[in-house]
Amino acid sequence: MEQLAWLPAHADLAAAISAAKRIDNPADRLSQAMHLAGFRHDFTAIGRLDKLAADGLAEAAASSRPMAAGLAACRLAILSSHTVDHLVPAIRVAGLRRGLAVSVHAAPYGLYRQALLGEDPMMAAFAPQLVLLALDARDAPLDLPLESSEAAVTEAVTARVDELRHLWRQARARFNAQVMQQTLVPADPPLFGSFEALVPAAPNTVIGMLNAAIRVAAREEGVLLLDLALPAASYGQVMGLADPVRWHQAKQLVSPVLAPLYGDLVARVAAAVMGRSRKCLVLDLDNTLWGGVIGDDGIDGIKLGQGDATGEAFIAFQRYVALLGKRGIILAVCSKNDAAVAEAVFTQHPEMALRRGDIATFVANWNDKAGNLRQIAKTLNIGLDSLVFVDDNPAERDIIRRELPEVAVPELPEDVANYPARLAAAGYFEATGFTADDAARSRSYALNEARRVAQEQATDMDGYLRSLKMVLTATDVGPGELSRVTQLINKTNQFNLTTRRYTEAEVQALAANPAAVALALRLTDRFGDNGLICVVLARPDAALRSGELLIDTWLMSCRVLGRQVEAAVLEVLAAAASRRGVSTLIGEYRPTGRNGMVAEHYPNLGFVPLDPLPDSPEGTTCWQYDVIGGRAPKHFIELDAR
Structure with missing residues (x-):
């Protein structure tokens, strides 16, 4: 393979x-x-x-x-029970492909407990952002008699996973790092053949129970998985995963041959942690979502539907795409076609699994696709590096790779039946969590089109904003918001005043500080729920005087731009700061290559200039706001602070 x-x-x-x-x-x-x-x-x-x-x-x-x-800098520490040095270059190279400059600290194999439970000056100096615990099935095996009962096996598995929980907590406590746990790959062939899974203490059954328990514990502890057990089913010893020859020769669980895949599996999780996963799937139409050319073949002539192998394969691909939309991936169309003819398939063909309402932006014309992809990114207020473009035509794929290298363009197999597996294998949409907000994201982008049409038809902007009937709900960041807030902190680049990146443990620590303010803000309007659209973190700082609070992080979704949300958020923030005895808010703008849109954010809100704080990055501007006497610009948003 x-x-x-x-x-x-x-x-x-x-x-x-x-x-x-x-x-x-x-x-x-x-x-x-x-x-x-x-x-x-x-x-x-x-x-x-x-x-x-x-x-x-x-x-x-x-x-x-x-x-x-x-490139985003990412510090990864690997604590393993097998040798991994030969895999480090593959992780770094895969990181380059996914927008990361990965620095790797690989502790000597077998010393993972010492690194987390004892003193490890090198690890402390490295200060990892991500800790990968890469263990194998031969490490501390559960040596149970084959006749052991299921209860005895469960007890042993629980004890082993409890030890892992302790190690995970130590990694978070010491380094404020995001922890990633590698699942176990069976090291030995089955003893009982097909009966193996029915013997509780059979070696492969125990590994399966351990992996199941690790997955449950990881979900409870906020730990990510490098689920090596999944590719093991596809590649296995044939490709060099748990190959006994490599193990006995060099204690390598993963052979050099399989290093490209392993490096990519690690890098895609690291990229998700650093906010570099893709957000939007852009689809061609003819011979991509259905067989044939709609302009020539008509709705009745395209291949799409039951009873035909090719038509069924296209439906299966559409269903997979629809599920991506349901998990929060934005769906868009980019096709050389007549728009009315192309859209008619979505509304009139009885077997379409994708509907027009699933598509946030639909671009069908005879312009070049590179220009259309730029338009799609602009319409959605996302970067080109958020797009994945799927097109059956190799020439079109090559043009987009050359003209828009930021856009991910996967090679596709000959048969559409294999499209879902190929898209999944690429790992463009790797996740670090899944919430109700994630599930609603694709729909919220589609609703933005209705808002845009309403705005274009309005002749009075104030009247339009009032007509939206917006309500901003502010809550303190708690367990329910922690995962989504951390996601936004690590992937928001444009409307982000400082682009500081934090692990979930670091956000949790700041939110628990009674002197700090950690707000998660949602916006609803007459069209629907925009979801969690803004995060503000403010904290005391050693460089500030008593009564001053530093706005550490202020980020917002670009899909709510132009609706006076900034002014409403400042009102909420000032009220929260006042309740903590704060008299002055200090805001920083740290310019990057992508956040120029917020360069005037603070002066537009009535902040006045201030000298930059000590050790601020070059180009940083600093601003202050009088919580008591300051007055934020007007807005037409109802506030609901909880």
Whole structure:
């Protein structure tokens, strides 16, 4: 089975890497490494790509400038019971492909308990943001007699998982890190054949019970999974996962051959933690969502429906796409077609699994698709690096990769029946949580189209805003909001005053501080619920005087821009600060390559300029607001502070 099959093949990757090595500027070599990491590669190419990027990454890390080419820095510590050093380059290269500059600290294998329960100065100095606990089935096995009862096995499994819970909590307490637990891969062949699962103490049955218990505990503890048991079912020992030869030779659970896939599995979770997962799936229509060309074949002539293998495969793909929409992925259409003819399939074909209401933005015309994708991103107020574009036409895919390298464009298999598996394998939409807000996100973007139409028809902006009947609900960040708030902190780039990134443990600690303010804000209007659209974190700071509070984080969803939400949020924040005895709010704007839209946020709200705080990044501006005497701009939003 081919690894990284969703990536395009390069005509001569080895030659391209050799040519890139001759580039003098380390930053340019890094850019080339990022580009070439987007092609299919093997373990040998990974080593060369990693070396190609090394100087540029080191130079960027040593400077105070933002990371080159929009990369987000990510510090990953790997604590393992097997050797992983040979996998580190693959993780770094996969990180480049997913927008991350990954620094890795790999503790000596087998010493994971010492690293978390004892003193580890190197680990402390590294200060990981993400801790991967990579364990194998041979580590501390549950040596139970084969005749043991299910109750005895359950007791042993619970004890083992309780130890893991303790280690997870230690990692959070010491480093405020997000913890990722690797599930276990069976190390030995079955003893009982098909009867194995019916023997509670059979080795593979015990591994299955451990993995099930780990998944439950991880959900309860806020720990993420590197669910290696899933690809193990597909790749297994044939590709080098739990291969006994590699194990006995070098204590390698994952052989070098499988390093590209393993690196990508780790990097996609790290990217999700750092807010780099994709948000929007953009779909071509003809021969992508149905077979044939709607403009030529008509609604009755396209292949879509039961009774035909190809038509059923297209329905299956549509159903998978619809489920992505239900979990919160924004769905859009980009097609060279007549808009009315294309939309008619969604409303008139009886077997369409996708409906027009599922699509947030529908662009069908005869313009070039690169321009249309730019329009889609602009309409949705998201970056091009949030888009995944699926098109059956290899020429169109190649054009988009060349014109819009920020857009993810997967290679597709010959048969549409394999589209869902290929899209899932690419891991573009890796999640770190799932909430009711996530489920409603796609629908909220679709409702924004109705708001946009209403605004275009309005002749009086104040009248339009009043007609929305908006209600802003503010709550303190608690257990129910923690996961979604952390998601927003780590993936919001445009309307984000400081772009500070925090783990769930760090947000929880700040929210528990009685002197701090941690607000989660939701907006509803006559069209529906916009969901959680704003997060504000404010805290005391050593550089401030008594009675002053630093607005550490202020971020907002771009889909509610232009509705006076900023003014309403300031009113809520000022009231919360006043209840804590605060007289002055201090706000910072830290410019990045993507948050220029909020450069005037604080002066527009009536803040006055102030000298930047000590050790502020270059370009930072600082502002203050009098909680008692200040007056925020007007708004037409009803406040519901709970």
